[in-house]
Each structure stands twice: as C-alpha cells, then as structure tokens.
Amino acid sequence: MAASRFSRASTQPRYAVALYRVSTAEQGHSGLGLEAQQASVRAFVEREGWTLVAEHQDIASGKDDRRPGFQAALTRCRQLGAVLVAARLDRITRRAHTLSQLLEEGISIRAADMPGADDLMMRVYAAMAQKEREIISERTRAALAAARARGAVLGGDRGWRPSKPPCAAAAAISRVEQATRTAHRLALELEVLRAEGITTHQGLARALTERGVPTPRGGSAWTHTSVARILERLPAQIAKDKTFGAGAGR
Numbered sequence: 001m002a003a004s005r006f007s008r009a010s011t012q013p014r015y016a017v018a019l020y021r022v023s024t025a026e027q028g029h030s031g032l033g034l035e036a037q038q039a040s041v042r043a044f045v046e047r048e049g050w051t052l053v054a055e056h057q058d059i060a061s062g063k064d065d066r067r068p069g070f071q072a073a074l075t076r077c078r079q080l081g082a083v084l085v086a087a088r089l090d091r092i093t094r095r096a097h098t099l100s101q102l103l104e105e106g107i108s109i110r111a112a113d114m115p116g117a118d119d120l121m122m123r124v125y126a127a128m129a130q131k132e133r134e135i136i137s138e139r140t141r142a143a144l145a146a147a148r149a150r151g152a153v154l155g156g157d158r159g160w161r162p163s164k165p166p167c168a169a170a171a172a173i174s175r176v177e178q179a180t181r182t183a184h185r186l187a188l189e190l191e192v193l194r195a196e197g198i199t200t201h202q203g204l205a206r207a208l209t210e211r212g213v214p215t216p217r218g219g220s221a222w223t224h225t226s227v228a229r230i231l232e233r234l235p236a237q238i239a240k241d242k243t244f245g246a247g248a249g250r
Contacts, residue, residue, distance in 0.1 A: 015082035016050040018042070019073045020057040021091045037087035044112035045085060053082060054188060056214070062094035068214035074107065075212045083108040089125055096127045179233055182216045186230050189213055201227045 020037040034057055045052045054076045056069035070092070077084050084102075086092045089111045093099055102109060103119050111117065117125065193207050201224035208215075208222040215226055 014051060015053045015080045016045045016048075016085045017073050017076045017080075017082045018045070018052060018055040019070060019084060019086045019092055020055070021062060021067070021069070021086070022059055023061055037091060040087040040112040041085050044110075044115060047115070050083065052188075053080060053192070057182075062090055062092075065093060065095065065098050068218040068220075072212055072214045074102070077107050079211075083110055085110050085112065087112045089114070089122065096123075099123065179216065182230075182233075186213070186216075190227075190230070200224075201231075 018038070018041045020034050020041070022034055022037075038055070041055075042052065054073070056073040056076075058067040058069035060067045073084060076082060084092065084107055086109075089099075089109075092109060092111075099109065100123060103123060108119060109122050111122075114121070114125070189208065189211075190204060193204055196207075198204055198207050204227045205222035205224050208227070209220065212220070213222075214220065215222055216230070
C-alpha cells in the first residue's frame with residue numbers, strides 16, 4: 001500500500017525535498033560546494049514547477065547511508081510523498097543497491113544534472129556508476145601492488161609540512177558561515193511549523209524532534225535553546241516577520 005502511494009506521488013510530484021552532500025575533502029571545491037548544489041537544485045525544482053518543502057545536508061561520505069541529513073530527507077519524502085532531489089545522483093548515495101531499494105519503496109528520485117532521467121534511467125545510471133567505481137578500485141589496488149613490488153614506500157610520513165600554520169581566524173569565520181547556512185536551511189522548517197500555529201521556542205523544539213529533523217550538529221533531540229540559536233542567526237527582518245515567541249506554550 002505504501003509503495004503504491006509513493007508511486008502515484010512520483011507520477012505527478014508536487015513537493016520536492018532537497019538533499020545536499022559534500023565529503024570533508026570536497027568542501028573547498030567550487031563545483032561540489034553546498035551553495036553550488038543548492039543553487040542547482042532550486043533552479044531545477046523551479047523549472048519543474050514543484051514546491052520545495054525541505055532542504056537537508058550532510059558532510060560525509062556517500063557510502064554512509066546512516067547520514068542524518070539523508071535519513072531526515074527520506075522521512076520527509078515518506079511523509080509527503082515528495083520527490084527527493086539532488087544536484088547529482090552521487091550526492092544522494094554512491095550505492096546502487098541503496099538507490100534501487102528507495103525506488104522499489106516508491107520514493108521518486110531526480111538529479112538536477114539529469115533533468116530528463118526517470119526512475120528507470122536512475123537505476124541504470126547508478127549501476128553504471130557503481131561498476132565504474134569497482135573498476136577504478138581494482139586498478140588502484142593493482143597499481144599499489146606494482147609499486148610495492150618495485151620497492152616503493154607507500155604511506156607514512158613523507159616529510160611534507162604545510163607552508164603556513166592553520167589560520168584560527170579563517171576557521172572561526174568558516175564555522176560562522178556554516179552555522180548561518182544551516183540556520184537558513186532550517187528557516188523553511190520553522191516557517192511551516194509557524195503556519196501550523198506553533199510559535200514558541202519550546203513548541204518548535206518539540207515539533208522538530210517529533211518530525212525527525214536533525215539538529216545543526218546532526219542530533220535528534222531539539223531544545224528551546226537550540227531553536228533560539230538558529231533564530232539568532234537569521235537576518236533580523238526574517239526573525240521579526242516570523243514573530244517567534246520564547247514562551248512555554250505550543
């Protein structure tokens with residue numbers, strides 16, 4: 001029954017849930033950055049005429065299906081019968097088996113860089129991508145074995161040192177920027193709850209926890225303090241327009 005409901009939603013999807021992902025090594029690459037993915041997905045959703053109801057993100061490997069942002073996005077898709085959208089297919093998962101399971105469940109998946117691809121094509125692309133990764137992995141193992149046979153030293157400390165020590169100020173700025181982006185991502189979630197009549201920090205925290213929305217640090221339990229911190233990072237006009245209260249009501 002659940003699968004048929006999701007299948008009907010995938011035929012004519014009205015809602016979309018965005019998923020963004022970078023690995024730790026990819027964070028500084030402009031083509032893979034979270035902001036670039038966000039722009040690509042939002043433009044794609046707008047062209048399709050869908051309503052973007054939630055946005056989630058992860059900084060983790062695509063091989064890890066336990067990512068909090070990934071799981072939260074799936075939960076929202078199941079709740080609303082929404083289509084799961086990413087800038088590229090590998091931003092959702094790097095495992096063809098996982099993708100096939102989601103499609104079998106009836107969750108519709110789309111990638112902004114493949115606007116014409118349907119669910120069947122998504123299966124084919126995922127299988128091809130996984131096969132390519134297996135070939136690359138096998139070639140890498142063969143190259144390492146050949147290098148060892150030649151007596152090459154692999155791994156360990158090769159004497160490289162960065163030319164400059166880590167910049168604490170730059171790291172602090174990066175953390176602030178990341179926190180601000182997270183606040184904007186959660187603003188949509190908070191606005192939906194506000195429209196439902198939930199306006200206090202405590203009420204919002206309870207609702208976010210019940211709906212499985214991950215906290216900025218990837219946790220599952222929200223508090224009124226964590227909600228307040230998110231609101232503090234939003235532009236003053238947005239926070240004012242939302243008229244969130246700090247009381248203990250709903």
